[in-house]
Amino acid sequence: MKKMAIIYWSGTGNTQAMAEAIAEGAKSGGDSVELFEVEQFDNGTLAQYDGLLFGCPAMGDEVLEEGTYEPFFAEVEGSLKDKPVALFGSYGWGGGAWMREWEDRVKNDGAKLFGDGLAIENAPDSDGVAACQKLGKDFAASL
Template structure:
């Protein structure tokens, strides 16, 4: 069975809510899914999954949140070639860099050799029903592509 990991950092619950929708979509597609907060995970765990979906809210002027930094730094030791991946996160359009953390995560996944298989998902504050459906769609897409290749 295809295995998908959804890792996220959330302060107010908005990114967690989207992570849950993404995980739901991946399960609908038939994948075995693990949903974890970044501070409860190690980057090495990414090696154990066929699909990786990583999300975080954006802090300040486009930065990664503090509780995500250790996980992000640990990622530097990984080689993710052959992994299907996607990035998501929440942000605030009042800042000059909207959802900069999402772009940073996606760039890191690419740098480590992962194949980005879904357009990144960015949303402001709490996700609407339509945005949650986009999240479920992302989960289904990643899981579906992983299942084809397993």
């Protein structure tokens, strides 16, 4: 059984809804999935996980949320070499520019980025929820 952590920040619940749907999909094959709001995650436990799913909306001007998520990510990204990683998050108006930069950053960290980051405009609708469930399921199957 593989072990995954989903670590997210969400101000108004859209990225949280994505995280919950991704968790459903990732669990569907019988693997272990732990869902953390970023403040709850103990960075020292990162190495215990076979796969990591990071979620954060576009904030500021096409950046990660700067109060909590950016400091968290800056602290863990040095430990991502060869780690299977998936990215997701919600955005409002930028067309997903923050996600493209986040993908490049994770690749530069040496992580094994799974596909493209999943960026959904505002709240996930039923197609969005299905895309999240599929991401979780496919990521788990890839480990």
